[in-house]
Amino acid sequence: xxxxxxxxxxxxxxxxxxxxxxxxxxxxxxxxxxxxxxxxxxxxxxxxxxxxxxxxxxxxxxxxxxxxxxxxxxxxxxxxxxxxxxxxxxxxxxxxxxxxxxxxxxxxxxxxxxxxxxxxxxxxxxxxxxxxxxxxxxxxxxxxxxxxxxxxxxxxxxxxxxxxxxxxxxxxxxxxxxxxx
Amino acid sequence: xxxxxxxxxxxxxxxxxxxxxxxxxxxxxxxxxxxxxxxxxxxxxxxxxxxxxxxxxxxxxxxxxxxxxxxxxxxxxxxxxxxxxxxxxxxxxxxxxxxxxxxxxxxxxxxxxxxxxxxxxxxxxxxxxxxxxxxxxxxxxxxxxxxxxxxxxxxxxxxxxxxxxxxxxxxxxxxxxxxxxxxxxxxxxxxxxxxxxxxxxxxxxxxxxxxxxxxxxxxxxxxxxxxxxxxxxxxxxxxxxxxxxxxxxxxxxxxxxxx
Numbered sequence: 001x002x003x004x005x006x007x008x009x010x011x012x013x014x015x016x017x018x019x020x021x022x023x024x025x026x027x028x029x030x031x032x033x034x035x036x037x038x039x040x041x042x043x044x045x046x047x048x049x050x051x052x053x054x055x056x057x058x059x060x061x062x063x064x065x066x067x068x069x070x071x072x073x074x075x076x077x078x079x080x081x082x083x084x085x086x087x088x089x090x091x092x093x094x095x096x097x098x099x100x101x102x103x104x105x106x107x108x109x110x111x112x113x114x115x116x117x118x119x120x121x122x123x124x125x126x127x128x129x130x131x132x133x134x135x136x137x138x139x140x141x142x143x144x145x146x147x148x149x150x151x152x153x154x155x156x157x158x159x160x161x162x163x164x165x166x167x168x169x170x171x172x173x174x175x176x177x178x179x180x181x
Numbered sequence: 182x183x184x185x186x187x188x189x190x191x192x193x194x195x196x197x198x199x200x201x202x203x204x205x206x207x208x209x210x211x212x213x214x215x216x217x218x219x220x221x222x223x224x225x226x227x228x229x230x231x232x233x234x235x236x237x238x239x240x241x242x243x244x245x246x247x248x249x250x251x252x253x254x255x256x257x258x259x260x261x262x263x264x265x266x267x268x269x270x271x272x273x274x275x276x277x278x279x280x281x282x283x284x285x286x287x288x289x290x291x292x293x294x295x296x297x298x299x300x301x302x303x304x305x306x307x308x309x310x311x312x313x314x315x316x317x318x319x320x321x322x323x324x325x326x327x328x329x330x331x332x333x334x335x336x337x338x339x340x341x342x343x344x345x346x347x348x349x350x351x352x353x354x355x356x357x358x359x360x361x362x363x364x365x366x367x368x369x370x371x372x373x374x375x376x377x378x379x380x381x382x383x384x385x386x387x388x389x390x391x392x393x394x395x396x397x398x399x400x401x402x403x404x405x406x407x408x409x410x411x412x413x414x415x416x417x418x419x420x421x422x423x424x425x426x427x428x429x430x431x432x433x434x435x436x437x438x439x440x
Contacts, residue, residue: 041215041217041304041391041393042215042216042217042302042303042304042306042391042393073208073209073310073380074209074210074277074278075206075207075208075209075210076210076277076278079278079279081281081423099423099427100278100426100427100430105427119237119239120239121237121238121239121240122237133278133279133281133282135278135279137277137278140208150278150279152279152282154281154282154285155234155235155236155237155285155286155289156285156288156289157288157289157291157292157293158233158292158293
């Protein structure tokens with residue numbers, strides 16, 4: 001019965017019945033955006049996150065240019081992907097592959113990185129074999145420009161595709177070897 | 182304005198801002214990964230994210246969760262990005278590098294929390310924002326991409342408005358160029374779109390690359406099951422993300438700088 005009821009109502013009614021009492025009321029705009037997003041291609045609505053674009057060029061006079069320059073922007077200078085080879089008392093050793101940046105992309109090197117660079121949240125992931133990403137970027141704001149380093153350990157799936165394929169192949173071999181009575 | 186005058190206008194821009202070889206670097210870049218397919222939305226709630234450790238405890242503590250439409254839409258915003266799940270679409274947006282956190286999150290959720298979900302096609306999108314020295318420099322860039330002279334008398338009027346300020350100043354709003362059937366995938370395209378960026382007032386340009394992947398009809402028939410197709414596509418995400426992002430960076434810089 002409930003399924004029939006839900007099928008008979010539009011998304012907005014379903015939204016109202018499915019959310020808690022203190023949830024924000026759904027607007028026509030939200031429903032439109034929901035439907036539009038559902039039918040859109042793989043182009044992501046990036047503007048929602050980063051920018052408030054989509055204004056005819058240029059912005060109106062009522063929007064002072066100075067107020068827009070106040071925003072913080074981050075410029076990626078270089079990025080390496082690394083794998084931990086050895087964990088020491090106050091640092092760790094890693095093999096790095098340059099992914100992005102002038103003089104960096106495509107180059108391989110070994111680096112000793114202070115453990116202080118690892119956030120407490122990622123500390124449990126620091127072990128030999130672990131993968132991480134190391135970025136150097138500029139942050140530009142009204143207060144000036146600062147360069148900073150980010151080390152982020154990757155949270156990878158428990159099983160990778162190759163491992164699943166190997167497991168399947170092993171399974172097939174075992175199945176072929178089974179003697180059915 | 183006559184054609185000659187328009188040519189003079191273009192020459193004015195070209196002389197003042199010749200810079201087709203200037204190295205333009207983005208002031209801000211964001212990346213998103215969009216998977217289309219069939220997704221079990223309830224597998225992507227906070228408890229599931231926590232149980233498979235797809236996000237750190239700190240990220241989860243700061244996460245904002247919206248179960249906007251039960252079983253139909255989940256939206257989770259965390260310090261470095263946002264994940265949205267619909268029954269037919271799963272996406273993650275990453276505001277700052279390292280961008281590989283995006284596909285890592287999707288792959289971890291799909292492999293460890295939602296093995297029943299399947300993917301039918303996907304796109305890797307990168308948006309870079311460039312800041313030009315002035316509105317004239319941005320106009321010169323736009324004229325290079327889409328000369329008003331190619332738009333007949335209408336283009337003449339638009340070019341005339343370049344002397345105006347504010348909302349009387351017209352120009353290029355949005356333009357997209359497609360590379361069809363790139364050789365590194367069975368089926369897909371690379372779309373590059375240029376439009377104004379709101380980040381830097383009237384000096385900003387946003388360039389977005391939509392790197393889209395599908396399996397071909399022949400491959401889909403040979404793979405037979407939706408699960409097998411999904412695995413092939415996820416392997417493309419896993420193995421191709423870094424190269425896609427790096428290529429998109431280069432595309433954006435090339436379009437912005439004209440090299």
